[in-house]
Amino acid sequence: MSARDKIYFASDFHLGSYPKEANISREQTIIRWLDAIKLDAKELYLVGDIFDFWFEYRTVVPRGYIRFLGKLAELADLGVKITLFKGNHDMWMFDYFKNELGAEIISDELEVTYNGKNFYIHHGDGLGPGDKKYKFLKQFFRSPFCQWLFARLHPNLGIGIAQRWSKHSRIANNEDEQFLGEDREWLIIYAKELLKTKEYDYLIFGHRHLPYDISLSDRTRIINLGEWINFYTYAVWDGEELQLKTWK
Numbered sequence: 476m477s478a479r480d481k482i483y484f485a486s487d488f489h490l491g492s493y494p495k496e497a498n499i500s501r502e503q504t505i506i507r508w509l510d511a512i513k514l515d516a517k518e519l520y521l522v523g524d525i526f527d528f529w530f531e532y533r534t535v536v537p538r539g540y541i542r543f544l545g546k547l548a549e550l551a552d553l554g555v556k557i558t559l560f561k562g563n564h565d566m567w568m569f570d571y572f573k574n575e576l577g578a579e580i581i582s583d584e585l586e587v588t589y590n591g592k593n594f595y596i597h598h599g600d601g602l603g604p605g606d607k608k609y610k611f612l613k614q615f616f617r618s619p620f621c622q623w624l625f626a627r628l629h630p631n632l633g634i635g636i637a638q639r640w641s642k643h644s645r646i647a648n649n650e651d652e653q654f655l656g657e658d659r660e661w662l663i664i665y666a667k668e669l670l671k672t673k674e675y676d677y678l679i680f681g682h683r684h685l686p687y688d689i690s691l692s693d694r695t696r697i698i699n700l701g702e703w704i705n706f707y708t709y710a711v712w713d714g715e716e717l718q719l720k721t722w723k
């Protein structure tokens with residue numbers, strides 16, 4: 476048996492997204508991937524938008540994703556440390572996954588060091604220039620008062636509103652994402668600003684729905700994890716090297 480020494484990163488599964496029918500095969504693909512990595516995974520980072528919508532009520536758990544959640548539980552029980560990042564679609568994770576899976580929930584960025592390499596990890600929403608409307612909404616959605624108010628709605632109504640909204644998302648409409656160039660990709664702009672304040676080896680994001688792996692200097696690479704509607708991309712750290720790969 477191989478050593479449990481690899482660290483995996485993936486984001487933007489968007490489980491539960493519209494149209495619903497497409498979710499079954501996506502969930503199965505993700506489970507096959509988790510089955511493969513559970514053999515050598517030490518840690519698993521899920522870097523946001525794992526669910527197309529997630530809201531935890533004090534006593535109610537949203538329907539669906541049961542095989543996926545079961546598989547995460549299996550990995551957790553095997554000793555894989557799971558870290559979940561809040562995305563813009565699933566920022567309402569509180570203590571359910573912490574209690575059930577021992578998962579760590581990250582609200583914004585996480586900085587970690589492995590084998591002397593500095594990693595900066597963030598879902599990627601609300602960073603870089605522009606998108607003022609979303610930055611405002613994010614503050615609103617993340618306010619405890621707003622969350623308290625939303626939790627007062629009956630779940631059928633609250634989740635119903637979210638599902639109607641989600642029909643208009645980029646994922647639901649499967650918009651064709653095009654790389655805008657290094658000087659216009661906002662996460663690359665953000666990364667370059669960040670690198671003025673501190674040195675990193677790897678900057679890992681999701682959110683963009685476009686996988687890329689770009690050298691910003693001799694030392695630093697920016698990696699976007701893509702999504703699991705079209706690309707099925709993930710990154711793996713083997714202790715020496717970080718690679719962006721495609722799951723088939």
Ligand SMILES: [Mn+2]
Pocket residue numbers: 487524562564682683684
């Ligand atoms: Mn997303």
